[in-house]
Each structure stands twice: as C-alpha cells, then as structure tokens.
Amino acid sequence: MTDTRDVKIRVRNLSKVFGNQPDKALKLRDEGMKRPEILEKTGQTLGLSNVDFDVMEGELLVIMGLSGSGKSTLIRCLNRLIEPTEGEILIDGDDVAKLDDKSLLRCRRKHFSMVFQNFALFPHRTVQQNAEFGLEVRGEEKEVCYQRGRDALKQVGLDGWEDAYPSQLSGGMQQRVGLARALANDSTVLLMDEAFSALDPLIRKDMQQELLALQHKMKKTTIFITHDLDEALSIGDRIILLKDGEIVQIGSPESILTSPANDYVARFVEGVDMSRILTARSAMTDVRATARDDDGPRTALRKMGDNGLDSLFVVRRDRTVLGIITAEDTERAVRENLTDLSSIIHSDCCQVSPEEPLHNLFAMFAGHHHPLAVVDEQSRLLGVVIKGSVLAELAEAGEAHA
Amino acid sequence: MSDATGFTIPKIELGDWIETGLDYLTTNYSSITRGISKFTETGIDVLNDALMWLPEWALIALVTLLCWRLAGTRLAIGSVLGLGLIWNLDLWDPMIESLTLVVIATLVAVVIAVPLGILAALSDRFYKVIMPVLDFMQTMPAFVYLIPAIPFFGIGSVSAIFATVIFSMPPAIRFTTLGIRQVPNDLIEAADAFGATRSQKLFKLQLPLSLPTVMAGINQTIMLALSMVVIAAMIGADGLGNEVWKAIQRLRPGDGFEAGIAVVILAMLLDRLTQTFSKEKKPRS
Numbered sequence: 001m002t003d004t005r006d007v008k009i010r011v012r013n014l015s016k017v018f019g020n021q022p023d024k025a026l027k028l029r030d031e032g033m034k035r036p037e038i039l040e041k042t043g044q045t046l047g048l049s050n051v052d053f054d055v056m057e058g059e060l061l062v063i064m065g066l067s068g069s070g071k072s073t074l075i076r077c078l079n080r081l082i083e084p085t086e087g088e089i090l091i092d093g094d095d096v097a098k099l100d101d102k103s104l105l106r107c108r109r110k111h112f113s114m115v116f117q118n119f120a121l122f123p124h125r126t127v128q129q130n131a132e133f134g135l136e137v138r139g140e141e142k143e144v145c146y147q148r149g150r151d152a153l154k155q156v157g158l159d160g161w162e163d164a165y166p167s168q169l170s171g172g173m174q175q176r177v178g179l180a181r182a183l184a185n186d187s188t189v190l191l192m193d194e195a196f197s198a199l200d201p202l203i204r205k206d207m208q209q210e211l212l213a214l215q216h217k218m219k220k221t222t223i224f225i226t227h228d229l230d231e232a233l234s235i236g237d238r239i240i241l242l243k244d245g246e247i248v249q250i251g252s253p254e255s256i257l258t259s260p261a262n263d264y265v266a267r268f269v270e271g272v273d274m275s276r277i278l279t280a281r282s283a284m285t286d287v288r289a290t291a292r293d294d295d296g297p298r299t300a301l302r303k304m305g306d307n308g309l310d311s312l313f314v315v316r317r318d319r320t321v322l323g324i325i326t327a328e329d330t331e332r333a334v335r336e337n338l339t340d341l342s343s344i345i346h347s348d349c350c351q352v353s354p355e356e357p358l359h360n361l362f363a364m365f366a367g368h369h370h371p372l373a374v375v376d377e378q379s380r381l382l383g384v385v386i387k388g389s390v391l392a393e394l395a396e397a398g399e400a401h402a
Numbered sequence: 403m404s405d406a407t408g409f410t411i412p413k414i415e416l417g418d419w420i421e422t423g424l425d426y427l428t429t430n431y432s433s434i435t436r437g438i439s440k441f442t443e444t445g446i447d448v449l450n451d452a453l454m455w456l457p458e459w460a461l462i463a464l465v466t467l468l469c470w471r472l473a474g475t476r477l478a479i480g481s482v483l484g485l486g487l488i489w490n491l492d493l494w495d496p497m498i499e500s501l502t503l504v505v506i507a508t509l510v511a512v513v514i515a516v517p518l519g520i521l522a523a524l525s526d527r528f529y530k531v532i533m534p535v536l537d538f539m540q541t542m543p544a545f546v547y548l549i550p551a552i553p554f555f556g557i558g559s560v561s562a563i564f565a566t567v568i569f570s571m572p573p574a575i576r577f578t579t580l581g582i583r584q585v586p587n588d589l590i591e592a593a594d595a596f597g598a599t600r601s602q603k604l605f606k607l608q609l610p611l612s613l614p615t616v617m618a619g620i621n622q623t624i625m626l627a628l629s630m631v632v633i634a635a636m637i638g639a640d641g642l643g644n645e646v647w648k649a650i651q652r653l654r655p656g657d658g659f660e661a662g663i664a665v666v667i668l669a670m671l672l673d674r675l676t677q678t679f680s681k682e683k684k685p686r687s
Contacts, residue, residue: 081594108597120592124610134596136606185596 008221009055009078009189014087014097016073016245019044022085035244047073048245051087055189058219060212062236064226070245071225075191078223079112080104091188109138113182117194119174121166127153127177128162134185152184153177155214172203183214190222197226208235229268233257233277241265253277273359274394280361281354283393284374284383290315291341293322297333300325300341313373314345319380321373323347351375354382358390365390428553435554442506442560449502458489465671472678480674484667493645493664500641500668503559503631507566508624515571515623516616519578520604529579536572544569544630548637562634570626577619581612617680624676628669642668 017025025044035046076082089096131149156176233253241248249261260266291300291312310327323345350364371384462485470478522529551561635643649658
C-alpha cells in the first residue's frame with residue numbers, strides 16, 4: 001500500500017524491558033533469544049522488542065494483539081506513561097523518549113490525548129468538568145475551557161448531560177465522556193487504549209461507527225488498541241499485529257486477510273467472516289453497456305443482444321443512474337411501439353457504494369436477479385455487481401488463507 | 403540483674419537521658435515555648451469569651467440549626483435535649499472551656515497533620531519514617547505527654563493543648579495518607595496522560611477524592627482530642643475534666659457522673675456533626 005500522507009509519528013527500534021537489569025535482557029535479545037528464554041535466564045520480561053513503525057497523518061492505525069502481546073505497553077511508551085528502555089519516538093521532530101520532565105508535560109498536553117478501557121473519568125467532576133480537564137491542566141482561559149468542553153460533548157452526542165456526574169451515566173455514555181475529554185484537547189494524536197472493550201457488543205458497534213464518522217470528519221491521527229480482530233478489521237485504515245512484543249505484520253485489513261505474513265497471522269484470521277471485510281469494489285465488474293435516457297426501446301434491445309445481457313442500467317449523459325430495464329419489458333415496449341424507455345424503467349434498482357461490505361449485498365439480491373449498480377457519491381455508475389461474482393470473490397478469498 | 407558470679411549488667415539510664423534532653427530543651431528554648439504559650443493563651447481566651455458572650459439559649463439554637471441542616475431532625479432534637487441538660491446541670495461554662503480546648507487543639511493538629519499525611523502519601527521514604535513514629539505517639543500512654551508539657555508551657559490550658567495535639571494528631575495523618583493512596587491508579591494515569599503536574603494532580607484529583615477519608619480522620623482526631631482534654635485536667639486544664647477531677651478529690655460520685663455525662667453529650671454531638679462531612683457526597687440523581 002503506497003501512502004502519500006505525511007508521517008506523523010515515527011517509531012524506531014522501540015524496546016521495553018520490565019525489570020532491574022534491562023541491559024542483560026537486551027543483550028540476550030540481540031543474541032537471538034525470545035521472551036520466554038530471557039525471562040527464565042534473567043527474570044526480566046521483554047515487553048517490547050525492536051518495534052518499528054510509522055503513523056501517517058490523519059490515519060486510524062489499529063494495534064492489535066492478544067493479552068500479553070505488549071500493545072498496552074506500546075501505546076503507553078508513546079506518551080511515556082511507561083518509560084521505554086531504548087528506541088526513538090519522533091513526533092514533529094522531537095524525540096519523546098529523550099524529553100526532560102518539563103518538555104514531556106508540554107508534549108503530552110500538545111500532542112497526546114488518551115481514552116481508556118475503564119473510562120477513568122474523574123468521579124468528583126461533572127461531565128462538563130471532565131471534558132474540560134485537559135484544557136484546564138494546560139492553563140487555558142475559563143471561557144475557552146467551557147466552550148471547547150461543550151463543543152466536544154456536543155460532538156459525541158452528550159448535549160444536555162453537562163451537569164451530570166459520571167456515575168449517573170451508562171457505560172457507553174461514560175466512554176463518550178472519555179472521548180469528549182480527549183477531543184476537547186484538540187491534541188495532535190488520539191490514543192485509544194481498548195476504548196470500547198468494556199462495552200456491550202451493540203453499543204460497541206455504535207461507538208465504532210461513530211468513531212469512524214468522527215475520524216472521517218476530523219481526520220485526526222488515531223492509534224487504537226484492541227484485542228478484537230473484528231474491531232480491528234472494521235475500523236482500521238492499517239493494522240499492526242503484535243505478538244510477544246514484536247510486530248508480526250503491518251498492513252491494510254484486506255492485505256492481512258488475504259496475504260497473512262505467517263502461520264500465526266493465518267491462524268489468527270481463520271475464523272473471520274470474509275463477507276464483512278471484502279467490499280463491493282472487490283466483486284465489481286466493468287459496465288459492458290448502458291442505455292441512455294434518450295435511447296428508444298429498439299436501441300436498448302439491440303445493446304442487450306450485442307452484449308448478451310438480459311438487463312441494462314439506464315443512465316443520464318453524466319452517468320448518473322436512473323434505473324434498470326429488463327429484456328422482457330423492452331421487448332414488450334418494442335411490440336407496443338413505445339418511443340421512449342421512461343415507462344419501463346425500474347427506478348427502485350439497488351445502488352451501493354464501493355465500500356459496502358459484501359455481507360450487506362446478499363439481502364439486496366433476494367427476490368430478483370438484477371445486478372446491483374455500484375455508484376459514487378454523486379450517484380454515477382462505477383460498475384456492476386452480479387450475484388455470481390460476489391460468491392466467486394468470497395470463495396477465492398476463503399481459499400487464499402485456508 | 404545479677405547472675406551467680408555477681409556480675410551485673412547496669413540498668414540502662416534511659417529515663418535519665420530523656421530528662422537531660424528535656425532539660426536542655428527547656429533551658430535553651432524556653433523563650434520560644436513561652437512565646438507559643440502566650441499566643442495560644444490569647445487564642446483560648448478569645449474563643450472562650452466569644453462562646454460565653456452568647457447567651458446559652460442562643461448557642462443551643464445555633465447548634466440545633468446546624469445539626470438539623472447537616473444531619474437531620476434526630477440529631478437536632480438530641481442536641482436540644484443534651485445541651486439543655488448540660489445547661490440545667492450548671493456545667494455550661496466548663497463545657498464551653500472544654501469545647502474551646504478541643505477546637506483549638508484540633509485546628510493545630512489538622513494544620514500539622516494534613517500536610518504530613520500528604521507528604522507520607524507521596525513519598526515512600528517519608529512514609530517509612532513516619533509510620534513507626536505514629537505508632538509510638540498513639541501507643542504511649544496519654545498521661546506521659548502531660549509531664550514534659552509542664553516545663554515547656556507551665557501548668558494550665560496551653561500544656562493541655564500541647565499534649566492533646568500530639569496525642570490526637572496520628573489518625574489525621576494516617577487517614578490523609580490512606581485517602582490519597584486509595585485514589586485509583588487509572589485516574590492518576592489519566593491525569594498524567596493529559597500532562598498534569600504533581601500539584602495539579604494533588605489539588606484537582608487526589609485531595610478532592612480523598613476528602614471523605616481525610617474528614618473521617620479529622621473526626622477521629624476530634625474524639626481523641628476530647629478524651630485528652632478531659633485527662634489534661636490533671637495539669638490544670640479548665641473544663642469538664644476539671645469538674646471530674648474535683649469530684650474525685652472530694653469523693654463525690656454524683657458530681658463526677660454529671661460531668662462525665664456532659665462529656666459524653668459533647669462527644670456525641672461533635673462526632674455526629676463531623677461524621678456528616680466524612681460521608682461521601684452523593685451526586686443528585
């Protein structure tokens with residue numbers, strides 16, 4: 001995947017040893033030993049080992065791994081809630097790992113805001129005061145704190161809850177406060193540590209969608225930690241897979257599914273429902289022919305015959321889709337000597353965006369055999385999807401990582 | 403301590419050493435202690451005069467109103483009956499004197515104890531130093547503090563306050579430390595993540611969250627102060643303790659019990675009133 005965006009954070013050679021003799025552990029690591037051996041030999045736990053990655057401006061990067069994989073350590077090393085043992089964390093030219101205490105505070109206030117798994121809201125502060133916390137710590141004017149806190153709460157849909165206390169809110173709403181507290185700061189990077197893991201599945205889905213919407217709107221560089229592959233696949237622009245403190249694979253959700261770097265990843269993604277990951281774009285084929293809205297039935301019928309189709313999409317001059325016509329209807333129109341197509345166009349034909357997961361297409365095929373029109377945001381025809389190509393695509397992807 | 407051969411291990415002269423030390427302190431620093439003494443005496447007089455200037459009924463009404471607002475009707479009724487009884491028994495003035503001593507001793511104790519408690523919560527090293535000292539302060543029989551107080555501050559109320567402060571301070575220190583250490587780690591981490599300084603964490607997070615616990619400690623301090631103020635009658639402190647002391651000397655159990663009951667009433671009122679502060683504020687729902 002080529003990325004033209006700027007690099008926001010550059011992490012190089014980041015390692016973390018838990019214990020009092022980190023040098024010893026790192027030396028063994030350099031001799032090729034793995035985490036369990038090092039623990040046995042020295043009593044030191046190798047939390048992270050030689051982690052290298054870039055975070056692009058405005059992307060949603062998911063760091064995923066099972067418990068003990070080092071993902072929480074990694075995200076805490078970025079803002080030095082945990083001190084890294086070695087390595088560089090470059091953000092806007094500063095190496096976070098080398099900052100003195102004062103500069104570190106400044107760096108945290110400017111660059112990082114964090115959302116926590118257990119919300120970590122301040123129970124003695126109202127929702128509004130919680131949202132203002134980061135600004136208050138930074139020493140902003142009272143009115144600025146108030147206004148930005150309020151705006152952030154509005155953004156996460158908590159209008160009217162400003163004066164409530166966190167204990168009065170449900171889990172989902174509490175995490176919205178957590179999110180608002182992070183957004184109010186308008187920091188460079190948003191760190192989300194298993195932010196939705198403590199929520200009910202349904203609420204969790206909602207929150208994921210809302211995060212995506214917010215992210216789409218604000219283009220905020222976000223690093224999201226999760227242990228849940230489905231979550232990683234559905235929200236991540238890119239995914240970093242972590243195991244035993246090392247990066248196993250970095251790539252887009254599709255590339256991780258379709259070309260796993262090794263057996264570990266392959267086993268990991270085995271159970272994934274591909275129809276939720278692959279999109280209409282992947283099953284889309286080019287449009288062989290279309291009818292124009294000023295074509296007559298005879299022209300339309302001939303186009304169908306020439307291309308071996310039994311239906312045609314009718315488009316305007318700018319390729320916006322009007323609807324679909326079938327061969328049967330067109331033949332009838334010819335017999336009845338109709339001069340235009342308007343009376344036989346099915347304008348209720350299904351249009352989908354290229355990003356629509358294949359899973360959602362099945363229902364649209366129910367009850368008829370018409371192809372689906374894949375359209376862009378202006379409703380212009382990009383391609384078509386027929387039922388057969390959806391199934392073929394799924395079968396192929398299934399084979400790729402079986 | 404001698405065995406069969408007649409060899410003796412001499413007694414360690416711990417008592418002598420302590421006396422030498424105390425003598426040194428009294429002779430060299432008496433000007434400071436006399437100064438403190440004057441200052442404290444003035445404070446006691448001012449507060450005493452103020453409380454006694456109010457007519458009995460007015461003070462009862464004030465306390466009752468306070469009880470009713472903070473703790474509800476039951477305590478309000480209790481305070482009318484209790485204070486009324488003290489008035490009726492002619493123990494009003496001694497009660498006020500005891501109250502004054504408790505209030506001033508508690509104020510001094512809290513002013514010293516809360517910062518020490520905060521320090522012990524934030525520094526493990528200080529914690530290790532101060533905890534055994536607190537054990538010492540709390541387990542040493544209360545009477546013992548009375549003896550060195552006299553050479554420092556002379557017979558009377560100031561010595562009583564000195565002994566009371568030392569005796570009643572430990573719970574306030576302990577509870578403050580406990581309250582701050584109990585603040586959940588994830589909240590501290592959140593504050594850190596947003597770039598809060600140490601003092602921002604302390605004042606925006608740790609102190610507000612530990613307030614109920616600190617108040618529970620202050621409640622304990624008040625209770626200990628009251629008990630010590632009564633004992634301090636032995637070195638000439640005024641108040642209800644003095645009434646008890648007189649009753650003992652004249653062998654009049656009736657008078658002794660009357661004063662004792664007044665102490666109990668005062669203790670219960672102070673306890674219930676300050677407990678309302680240590681209960682967690684419930685957010686309105």
